[in-house]
Amino acid sequence: MNNSFKFFLIGLFTAVNTVSISAQSDSLLKEINSLKQTVNDYQHRFDVLEKQIDDLMWFRRLEDIAHVDKVRLTGTPRWKPKDQDDRFAGNKLQFYAYVFIPKDVDINKKYPLIVLPHSGVHANFSTYYAHIVRELIAQEYVVVSAEYRGSTGYGKATYENIDYGGRENDDVLESRNYMIENYSFIDSTRVGVVGWSHGGMIALMQILQHGDKYQCAFAGVPVSDLENRLTSHDKSYTAYFTAPHHIGESIQENPGEYARRSPTHYAGNLNKPLLIHTNTNDNDVYVEEVKLMIDTLKKYDKEFEYKIFQDASGGHGFDRIDSKEATDIRFTIHKFLERYLSPAKPFKSTQEMRMAAYGFN
Numbered sequence: 001m002n003n004s005f006k007f008f009l010i011g012l013f014t015a016v017n018t019v020s021i022s023a024q025s026d027s028l029l030k031e032i033n034s035l036k037q038t039v040n041d042y043q044h045r046f047d048v049l050e051k052q053i054d055d056l057m058w059f060r061r062l063e064d065i066a067h068v069d070k071v072r073l074t075g076t077p078r079w080k081p082k083d084q085d086d087r088f089a090g091n092k093l094q095f096y097a098y099v100f101i102p103k104d105v106d107i108n109k110k111y112p113l114i115v116l117p118h119s120g121v122h123a124n125f126s127t128y129y130a131h132i133v134r135e136l137i138a139q140e141y142v143v144v145s146a147e148y149r150g151s152t153g154y155g156k157a158t159y160e161n162i163d164y165g166g167r168e169n170d171d172v173l174e175s176r177n178y179m180i181e182n183y184s185f186i187d188s189t190r191v192g193v194v195g196w197s198h199g200g201m202i203a204l205m206q207i208l209q210h211g212d213k214y215q216c217a218f219a220g221v222p223v224s225d226l227e228n229r230l231t232s233h234d235k236s237y238t239a240y241f242t243a244p245h246h247i248g249e250s251i252q253e254n255p256g257e258y259a260r261r262s263p264t265h266y267a268g269n270l271n272k273p274l275l276i277h278t279n280t281n282d283n284d285v286y287v288e289e290v291k292l293m294i295d296t297l298k299k300y301d302k303e304f305e306y307k308i309f310q311d312a313s314g315g316h317g318f319d320r321i322d323s324k325e326a327t328d329i330r331f332t333i334h335k336f337l338e339r340y341l342s343p344a345k346p347f348k349s350t351q352e353m354r355m356a357a358y359g360f361n
Helices: 003-062 127-138 168-182 198-209 226-232 235-242 255-260 263-269 287-299 324-341 350-358
Strands: 066-074 094-102 111-115 142-146 186-196 216-220 274-279 305-309
Touching: 003 066, 003 127, 066 168, 094 127, 094 168, 111 168, 111 324, 127 142, 127 324, 127 350, 142 168, 168 186, 168 198, 186 198, 186 324, 198 216, 198 263, 198 274, 216 324, 226 235, 226 255, 226 287, 263 287, 274 287, 274 324, 287 305, 324 350
Parallel strands: 111 142, 111 186, 186 216, 216 274, 274 305
Antiparallel strands: 066 094, 094 142
16 A cells, blocks of 8 residues: 555545544534523523412411412513514513502502512512511502513513513503502502612603602612613623523614613603612612712702612612611601602601511511
């Protein structure tokens, strides 16, 4: 065998092996991606289970003072179809909402309503809020909280219906409308919206876009401006928006879309009482972002209230946790709401408030 033919055989053998190894690598990569997708899908199933367990806790933790219900409503359709050929793309999306009514309700009287959207990009209304709801119920507010599109605990489809700063606000507004249309004892002239973090952003959007539907709003550490937020946070946050099931474009590609989803864009609309809280050591919604909202409202010469807390314990959750400092701050929020919503049993002291929330003062 001459050397030329020998080298030809060696080259052929190497090429065959390379193709074989490449094919094996492709197959292995596909298998890994398939497993990753399976794990991701299972995460939604775990979220559903976790939500069902927490729902049981809602009933147990408020059964002494409230009628607790969970209703299924419809909001607007997705802001854009997942599939252009989907004949049902115009269908309204379904979502759940929690309803809390004081146990001693008198249906011949009228009660103020608090609309309480949950925080978190992909999160849900968990019993993290149990003490806050107890404080509201004790004053004889009725409370509704929408599990707006993008919430967790309802499967992959609901998760991928996320519309951050967009039609999630329609779901929250619909929860408000549902209560007024279906419960004769709700006073439509005494409705407030309260939220923290992403819920604070929704509270801002409700009062700025639908001021005729509310008497006042509280926005705690609210997400306020997406351009500011995306600049100050890492790429994992940007991924929420650029996901194919969401906006699918970056802020550089479509700045107008991100402005449309930012409360600062609507600051000039404010015509109802508003209270904003922020904290200098907030490690999630940085104080600079909330100051931008405050400064934008001032630019439009709007009347509103705000307080910038200096290094309050708890960072982002400084007035939602259960410390005395946090509950004392929440007392000031309740007194703000009281001025515009006139609950039947307003708190006279922080001790009375803590008794309502925790059973002791």
